[in-house]
Amino acid sequence: MASSAKDADNGMLMEEIDLKVRHRYERSWITGERIALLVLIAVGVVLVIVGIVLLALASSADKKCSNEGLNNGEGSGPTSSPSYKTSKRCEFSAEAKRIGLDEFVEKVKDTYYTLHPFTVPFHPDIEGLLERAERVKSEYVAYDPTPSVIKNRTDISWALLKEIMSKEVNMNALKPRERKSLAQVKHYLQHMFGQPYDVNYYAGDWMMGPNLFCWQPICYHGYDFYNGMIYHKPFNANDVEHIRKKLDTHKLGILRYIENMKMGITKGMVRSVEECVAGVNSVKRKYLNVSLYNETGKRVRIHLEEFA
Secondary structure (H helix, E strand, O other), rough: OOOHHHHOOOHHHHHHHHHHHHHHHHHHHOOOHHHHHHHHHHHHHHHHHHHHHHHHHHHHHHHHHHHOOOOOOOOOOOOOOOOOOOOOOOOOHHHHHOOOOOOOHHHHHHHHHHHOHOOOEEHOOOOOHHHHHHHHHHOOOOOOOHHHHHHHHHHHHHHHHHHHHOOOOHHOOOOHHHHHHHHHHHHHHHOOOOOOOOOOOOOOHHOOOOOOOOOHHHHHHHHHHHHHHHOOOOOHHHHHHHHHHHHHHHHHHHHHHHHHHHHHHHHHHOOOHHHHHHHHHHHHHHHHHHHHHOOOOOOOOOOHHHHH
C-alpha cells in the first residue's frame, strides 16, 4: 500500500511538472515579436489581394475605355469606317486640349514616318493588309544616309522640340498619362526621334561608321529590306522594274554610307583602331552570309575537275 501511494504521488508530481513546462513553453512562443510578425503577414496578404483587385478593375476600365463609344452611325456599312467617341474618362484634359497635346503627338508621329519611309511597314494607322501593301509599294525606300538628309531630319526634330518647349503648360492641370506623354515626346525629339546613333547631323558621328553593337540604321538594312519587300510580289514586268528601283535605294544607301566614312577620315571623325575593328566585325556579323561568301550570300563551290 505504501509503495502504491508513493507511486501515485510521483505520478501527480510528474503531471504537475509537465503542466508547468507546457505552460512555460506556450508563454515563450506567444511573444510580442511573433505577434507583430503575424500581423504584418496578414496586412501584406490583404494588400496583395487589394492590389490584384485594383489591377483587374483598372484593366477592365481600360478595355471599356478603348471600346466605349464604338458605333456605326448613319450611312455605316461594310465599306465604311466605324466612328469612335472617346468616353469622358479617357478624353484629354482641358489643359492638354489647350496646348494641343493630342494634335502635336499625332504630328510628331506622322513626321517620323514621312522622314523615315523605310519604317512605313510598321505604320500603326494603316489598317488592312491591302492598304498596307499599297502604302509600302508607293512610299517605301531604304535608309538614306546622305548628309543633307541627315541634317534635314535633325533640324525638323529640333524644330518640333522647340515648338513644344515654347508652350506654357500647367503641369498640375494635366492627367498623369498626359504628363508622361509630354515628357516622352520631349525626350524623343531631343534625340532625333528616339535614335541616339548616326542621326544627329551636328554631332558628326554619322561619319564614324558602325560601333561595337552595330546599333546604327545601316546595320538594319537587311531587316528593312525584308519587311519592305514582302509586300512587293511581282505580277508583270512593271512590277519587276518597280522592285529593281527599290533595290537601288538600298545600294545607294550603302555606297553613301561608305562615302560618309571616307569623309570622316578627311575630317578627323574616326574611331580608335580597336573600335574600328569591332565595328567591322559587328557589320560582318549582321550580314554574315555576305561577309563569309560573296555578294550573293551563298557559297560558291568551284569544282576543279570541271576545268581539267
